[in-house]
Amino acid sequence: xxxxxxxxxxxxxxxxxxxxxxxxxxxxxxxxxxxxxxxxxxxxxxxxxxxxxxxxxxxxxxxxxxxxxxxxxxxxxxxxxxxxxxxxxxxxxxxxxxxxxxxxxxxxxxxxxxxxxxxxxxxxxxxxxxxxxxxxxxxxxxxxxxxxxxxxxxxxxxxxxxxxxxxxxxxxxxxxxxxxxxxxxxxxxxxxxxxxxxxxxxxxxxxxxxxxxxxxxxxxxxxxxxxxxxxxxxxxxxxxxxxxxxxxxxxxxxxxxxxxxxxxxxxxxx
Amino acid sequence: xxxxxxxxxxxxxxxxxxxxxxxxxxxxxxxxxxxxxxxxxxxxxxxxxxxxxxxxxxxxxxxxxxxxxxxxxxxxxxxxxxxxxxxxxxxxxxxxxxxxxxxxxxxxxxxxxxxxxxxxxxxxxxxxxxxxxxxxxxxxxxxxxxxxxxxxxxxxxxxxxxxxxxxxxxxxxxxxxxxxxxxxxxxxxxxxxxxxxxxxxxxxxxxxxxxxxxxxxxxxxx
Numbered sequence: 478x479x480x481x482x483x484x485x486x487x488x489x490x491x492x493x494x495x496x497x498x499x500x501x502x503x504x505x506x507x508x509x510x511x512x513x514x515x516x517x518x519x520x521x522x523x524x525x526x527x528x529x530x531x532x533x534x535x536x537x538x539x540x541x542x543x544x545x546x547x548x549x550x551x552x553x554x555x556x557x558x559x560x561x562x563x564x565x566x567x568x569x570x571x572x573x574x575x576x577x578x579x580x581x582x583x584x585x586x587x588x589x590x591x592x593x594x595x596x597x598x599x600x601x602x603x604x605x606x607x608x609x610x611x612x613x614x615x616x617x618x619x620x621x622x623x624x625x626x627x628x629x630x631x632x633x634x635x636x637x638x639x640x641x642x643x644x645x646x647x648x649x650x651x652x653x654x655x656x657x658x659x660x661x662x663x664x665x666x667x668x669x670x671x672x673x674x675x676x677x678x679x680x681x682x683x684x685x686x687x688x689x690x691x692x693x694x695x696x697x698x699x700x701x702x703x704x705x706x707x708x709x710x711x712x713x714x715x716x717x718x719x720x721x722x723x724x725x726x727x728x729x730x731x732x733x734x735x736x737x738x739x740x741x742x743x744x745x746x747x
Numbered sequence: 748x749x750x751x752x753x754x755x756x757x758x759x760x761x762x763x764x765x766x767x768x769x770x771x772x773x774x775x776x777x778x779x780x781x782x783x784x785x786x787x788x789x790x791x792x793x794x795x796x797x798x799x800x801x802x803x804x805x806x807x808x809x810x811x812x813x814x815x816x817x818x819x820x821x822x823x824x825x826x827x828x829x830x831x832x833x834x835x836x837x838x839x840x841x842x843x844x845x846x847x848x849x850x851x852x853x854x855x856x857x858x859x860x861x862x863x864x865x866x867x868x869x870x871x872x873x874x875x876x877x878x879x880x881x882x883x884x885x886x887x888x889x890x891x892x893x894x895x896x897x898x899x900x901x902x903x904x905x906x907x908x909x910x911x912x913x914x915x916x917x918x919x920x921x922x923x924x925x926x927x928x929x930x931x932x933x934x935x936x937x938x939x940x941x942x943x944x945x946x947x948x949x950x951x952x953x954x955x956x957x958x959x960x961x962x963x964x965x966x967x968x969x
Contacts, residue, residue, distance in 0.1 A: 525882040526891035550809035573790035
């Protein structure tokens with residue numbers, strides 16, 4: 478199987494039949510599986526650059542698959558929140574009134590709805606300035622704690638069950654709701670609201686079966702929130718318990734704990 | 748599906764000083780802002796990321812008949828906020844479009860992971876072949892086109908015809924006057940060079956952010 482390396486290197490350039498042949502040979506030589514997986518990822522990318530094939534013919538109902546997707550897209554867009562309102566809700570800022578798009582004759586294009594109110598311009602300039610500044614000085618503590626990541630925790634993943642999963646979901650929602658403003662970074666959070674969420678999460682850690690998915694997710698979330706709040710001793714206790722339990726969240730807890738014990742933010746924030 | 752008007756979203760995109768499909772302009776605005784540019788660059792980059800994220804996710808969710816519109820909206824919201832939160836962690840600002848696309852792709856993958864039966868094994872997930880529909884064909888064509896343009900001339904012609912025009916090997920051989928084995932050798936060399944292109948690696952291997960900045964979609968926190 479020594480000749481598989483060059484073949485795998487060439488995989489993106491091979492025909493479908495040749496690719497299938499390589500895949501069959503790798504199936505019998507699993508030590509090459511990781512290399513093949515990487516080659517497949519890259520082949521998928523190059524394949525996506527090729528011209529799109531003609532749409533498939535209509536089925537028995539006279540509808541092509543693309544027609545169904547188009548209808549679904551229209552329905553999704555019809556039910557979606559107004560994009561301007563969504564932008565403003567998510568960012569806490571009005572939609573920017575950007576410079577007009579250049580036209581072929583080099584002049585600014587006319588555009589309906591350009592208000593240009595001085596107050597809005599000032600507000601947006603302030604927004605951009607704050608954002609630019611915060612990118613340069615974003616406190617390391619906020620980046621390490623990454624409370625924003627908690628919005629992606631799925632309480633039912635890895636076997637989280639009701640009603641504890643529902644309580645975890647509620648506590649995590651409290652963390653998300655504690656966010657104030659928006660695109661200035663790091664995200665700002667209401668400290669009191671975060672403290673309340675941390676207390677909820679602590680209750681869950683105590684009540685959920687030790688080592689369960691809910692206990693681990695709640696523990697890690699509590700550790701992140703406490704870290705964000707600067708309550709390092711409490712965070713270390715919570716994260717240390719996760720590390721000792723050795724569950725699937727132990728490695729992440731260990732990373733955060735190491736940061737706390739290294740004096741972390743002490744003063745790299747500063 | 749490109750003929751579908753995004754209607755209200757188009758009204759937002761019209762505020763941009765460039766087209767949503769102009770990835771080079773989006774990257775340039777972000778690069779300028781990171782280099783100390785003003786509010787206009789920041790606003791252009793963020794507004795572009797917003798338009799791109801919505802378009803990417805709505806188009807792909809249109810092929811997810813089981814997805815409730817409330818779920819779609821939640822994913823869209825979360826994805827855009829994730830983009831905003833991580834903007835200052837983009838290591839190479841010139842890969843800004845790739846970064847936004849990777850965040851969107853991860854969000855979609857995560858959603859699909861959660862919709863899988865809970866009995867699905869991690870091993871099954873790992874064995875799943877790559878899903879080209881996660882990739883944004885327009886962005887990929889832009890990135891591949893740039894990388895192909897940087898190849899030596901002999902490789903460039905073959906790579907462009909084969910990868911971007913989808914021409915059969917025989918047609919490439921006829922057009923270039925090369926023997927078929929030569930064409931295949933040139934394409935092989937071109938592919939190996941493209942694999943080292945950092946802008947393509949960013950899209951193929953999500954190589955845009957520090958490890959762990961956007962966790963892998965494998966259940967749990969993602």
